[in-house]
Amino acid sequence: MEKKLSVDHLLGIKDLTKEDIELIFSQADEFKEVLNRPIKKVPSLRDITVANLFFENSTRTRLSFELAEKRLSADVVNFSASTSSVKKGETLIDTVNNILAMKVDMVVMRHSAPGSCLFLSQHIDAAIVNAGDGTHEHPTQALLDAYSIREKLGSVKGKKVVIVGDITHSRVAISNIYCLQKLGAQVMVCGPTTLIPRHIEKMGVLVEHNLMKALEWCDVANMLRIQLERQDVNVSYFPSLREYSMQYGLDKKKLDSLSKKIVVMHPGPINRGVEITSDVADSDQSIILDQVENGVAIRMAVIYLLAQRRRGTAE
Ligand code: NCD
Numbered sequence: 153m154e155k156k157l158s159v160d161h162l163l164g165i166k167d168l169t170k171e172d173i174e175l176i177f178s179q180a181d182e183f184k185e186v187l188n189r190p191i192k193k194v195p196s197l198r199d200i201t202v203a204n205l206f207f208e209n210s211t212r213t214r215l216s217f218e219l220a221e222k223r224l225s226a227d228v229v230n231f232s233a234s235t236s237s238v239k240k241g242e243t244l245i246d247t248v249n250n251i252l253a254m255k256v257d258m259v260v261m262r263h264s265a266p267g268s269c270l271f272l273s274q275h276i277d278a279a280i281v282n283a284g285d286g287t288h289e290h291p292t293q294a295l296l297d298a299y300s301i302r303e304k305l306g307s308v309k310g311k312k313v314v315i316v317g318d319i320t321h322s323r324v325a326i327s328n329i330y331c332l333q334k335l336g337a338q339v340m341v342c343g344p345t346t347l348i349p350r351h352i353e354k355m356g357v358l359v360e361h362n363l364m365k366a367l368e369w370c371d372v373a374n375m376l377r378i379q380l381e382r383q384d385v386n387v388s389y390f391p392s393l394r395e396y397s398m399q400y401g402l403d404k405k406k407l408d409s410l411s412k413k414i415v416v417m418h419p420g421p422i423n424r425g426v427e428i429t430s431d432v433a434d435s436d437q438s439i440i441l442d443q444v445e446n447g448v449a450i451r452m453a454v455i456y457l458l459a460q461r462r463r464g465t466a467e
Contacts, residue, residue: 156464157457161273161280164289165330173334177299179453180446187223187449197226200459203256205248206283207233207263212420212444213283213293217260220451229256244268245275252278258458261285279458287321287382293419294327296450298335300443301372304415309336314366316342316400317376317427320349321383324376324419329355342366343400346389347378363400367410374417375402375427393426403429407437415439 157172165173186194202221206214214230221228231251248259260281261269266288273280284290302308313332319325319341332339333356340358341348353359360366367373378396383389390396402416416428416438424430433440 154460156461160458160461161269161282162291162454162458163269163273163280163282165291165294165327165334166289168291168334170334173295173298173331176295176450176453176457177302179457180299180449183223183452183456184446184449187445193223193225195225196456197221197224197459200224200257201227201229201255202258202260202455203229203231203251204283205231205251205259205261205263207261208284210262210283212447213262216444216447217281217283217292217451217455220448220455221260223448224452224456226258226455229254244272248272248276248278252276257462258455260455279462281454281458284323286323287326287379288323289327289330290323290419291327291331292447292451292454293324294331295454296443296447297324297328297374297417297419298331298337299450300417300439300446301332301337301415302335303442303446304439305371308332311337311372312340312370313337313372313374314340314342314360314370315374315376316363316366316402318347318378318383318389319343319352319376320347321379322376324374328374329357340366340369344390344396346387363402364406364409367402367406367414370414372415372417373402374419376419377421377423377427397426401425401427401429402432404431404435407432407435413437417443420444 155175158169159167204217258279260283262283264286266286269280269282269285282291298308305311315325315328329339340360342360418440422433
């Protein structure tokens with residue numbers, strides 16, 4: 153029997169089982185092979201229409217989803233908040249219901265409100281894929297990150313991964329913690345006290361405030377961007393960006409002083425010279441561009457498996 157996902161929507165990694173994640177990975181392996189062919193397209197989703205609704209800025213995630221949908225031969229409509237009637241005061245449900253009236257089967261949404269994707273899934277009849285909901289989750293990013301670690305190191309199980317930076321405001325961090333733990337990795341978070349949520353150890357992660365100690369411990373370092381747009385403007389989380397990068401930025405000197413060769417990741421967009429220097433981002437220890445490449449295969453797998461599940465329940 154064909155394996156199916158246990159969920160109708162991809163709202164967060166928290167809802168997925170280890171088997172779901174492994175199913176997505178093996179499907180992504182097949183699609184990655186397709187993406188390396190001269191004709192990078194399969195007809196699997198010819199009967200599906202997907203709407204990409206981006207209420208928040210995005211470059212790579214939006215392009216990656218759009219490419220994934222097109223490589224599966226789905227029909228695609230794009231919407232970005234800055235050019236829409238949201239600006240005229242329309243509610244989220246009204247906006248989406250109007251789009252669904254045009255017979256859309258799946259909605260990929262990015263929104264600044266945590267929980268907005270769950271809310272939508274409870275009110276409309278379409279499969280929902282969360283492309284980032286505020287500070288809550290960014291499930292496809294975590295899937296492509298874990299998939300890239302599996303590709304580089306052979307497996308995720310037993311690996312030590314440190315997530316460095318603005319953990320408090322990062323949906324990438326939360327989704328990565330769930331995903332890596334479900335796959336059996338050990339996870340540490342590292343950053344200034346002000347950017348690490350209190351009681352985060354309850355999620356089963358280690359906490360380290362000294363970057364060099366964290367780097368010595370890990371096999372993989374995932375360097376995150378400071379989420380200035382989500383921080384409270386009245387609070388100062390660190391004295392200056394320069395001071396932050398001296399303490400928590402990764403440069404070649406720190407990387408080369410380690411006793412082993414670690415793998416360096418970043419979800420993008422990079423602020424070169426803040427959380428990571430150019431020579432590290434472009435070094436042979438960095439898998440940043442592999443992450444981007446794998447993002448398309450992972451998103452194809454997620455969309456394909458959700459569509460397959462939807463067809464199954466409609467029959
Ligand atoms: C991340 C995001 O939007 O949460 N980026 C991404 O999806 N490529 C991380 C970030 O913005 O720093």
